[in-house]
Amino acid sequence: MPPPLSYPALKLVLEYLEAKKRYHITSRNSALQKIDKIIPLHVRDLEIWSDCVYVDNLSYATGFQHLFSSWETDEELQELLKIHEAKEELVKKYLEARPNILVNCVGFYYVKSYKQVPVKLNLITNTLVTIGCSNFSNLLPIIDSRSCPLKKLKLFQDRLIYVDHPVVNTTEDVIFQFDGENELIKGIEKLHRKKLSIHNVGYENVDAVKIIKDWIKNGREIGTEYLLSFSFDFWMRRMLRDLKNEFDEFENDLEGINVRFLDREPRFLIPMSPTSKIIIYGTEIQSKNGTVYQLVLKVVSTDE
Incomplete structure (x- = not known):
């Protein structure tokens, strides 16, 4: 059996692993979860809408509650929705646990204020893009001053x-x-x-x-x-x-x-x-x- 990776090697692997793979790997290992929070998360593109956030190929979305009422007579579908919502909450907790996320490009789409963003984030970025956001300065509290x-x-x-x-x-x-x-x-x-x-x-x-x-x-x-x-x-x-x-x-x-x-x-x-x-x-x-x-x-x- 090969020896386990040292912390410096493990840090290097996790730090530059794409967001979705890193999330799935660390969520299944309690030991990795302890160090994952202190290792920077590098992201190429992060898209923010008022009801969803896309972190490369990892996403979090809200707005499933209205489906519960329309499908309340179908117990199987309702159970699937509950499972899906629980998974979304885990993604939200994972993203919010980061002290900051290092992003190449952050895009805001039709978001009027940082208060509308469904996930609490602190982002360090090189590029900021806003589309249909009226006053971009209302979004800046999410962007770390180190950007x-x-x-x-x-x-x-x-x-x-x-x-x-x-x-x-x-x-x-x-x-x-x-x-x-x-x-x-x-x-x-x-x-x-x-x-x-x-x-x-x-x-x-x-x-x-x-x-x-x-x-x-x-x-x-x-x-x-x-x-x-x-x-x-x-x-x-x-x-x-x-x-x-x-x-x-x-x-x-x-x-x-x-x-x-x-x-x-x-x-x-x-x-x-x-x-x-x-x-x-x-x-x-x-x-x-x-x-x-x-x-x-x-x-x-x-x-x-």
């Missing part, structure tokens, strides 16, 4: 949001995608990020004039670049018209910049400081989903 600064933040919104938040300002890579055509992203002009991408922009989602005015007034670091991507060139052309109405005196052909500019649309060069200037132009790029029209707002050195 910050995040490597990536992706906010997919369908209604008004206010984005001037420390997490947005400190995250390495931030992407907004806004599905409400006429809803404004508030606070974007106050951000002091070097890079920002906004996808599926509609005409009234972003106030580009307000962004540029704040850059002129308060300055931005050289290399700051905001990329506003539009599915329809009509929206971008309207935004360029607004910029022209406000900054007409700074219209410039931007000669010497190696970019394929959008034909017959205005481009701008706006002084910001003795050492920096703002360039603005529209371009057309090809993505995996087809043609995208992109408005570029960028701070460059006056030497360029």
Whole structure:
């Protein structure tokens, strides 16, 4: 009989074992259960809904109670439901017993607050994604402060949001995608990020004039670049018209910049400081989903 694994070896095996396998193995061994709680749980993807949580291929779900009443005359089915609910509770206890879970990517789906999450979790993550969650800051109590600064933040919104938040300002890579055509992203002009991408922009989602005015007034670091991507060139052309109405005196052909500019649309060069200037132009790029029209707002050195 081979000798048992030493604690360091056992720790290494358990720590990087996929969540479902680890749960099934440790739940059948009382000795492993004692050390399992102190060994970090590594997860690739964790999805959170208001009635369920998916931890890679391990899941916990609620909402079975209504089935009891509809099947109350079938004793066999009712017994199966009770067994299933008991198993779900064991998964919940297992996840809640972790002091923290190390996750590559946490996704929240249509959850309005961390209080709606059916499992009490403490997550350390690299990437945070929210879809239809209105105010992402209401979800942050679940995210351990050791996660910050995040490597990536992706906010997919369908209604008004206010984005001037420390997490947005400190995250390495931030992407907004806004599905409400006429809803404004508030606070974007106050951000002091070097890079920002906004996808599926509609005409009234972003106030580009307000962004540029704040850059002129308060300055931005050289290399700051905001990329506003539009599915329809009509929206971008309207935004360029607004910029022209406000900054007409700074219209410039931007000669010497190696970019394929959008034909017959205005481009701008706006002084910001003795050492920096703002360039603005529209371009057309090809993505995996087809043609995208992109408005570029960028701070460059006056030497360029």
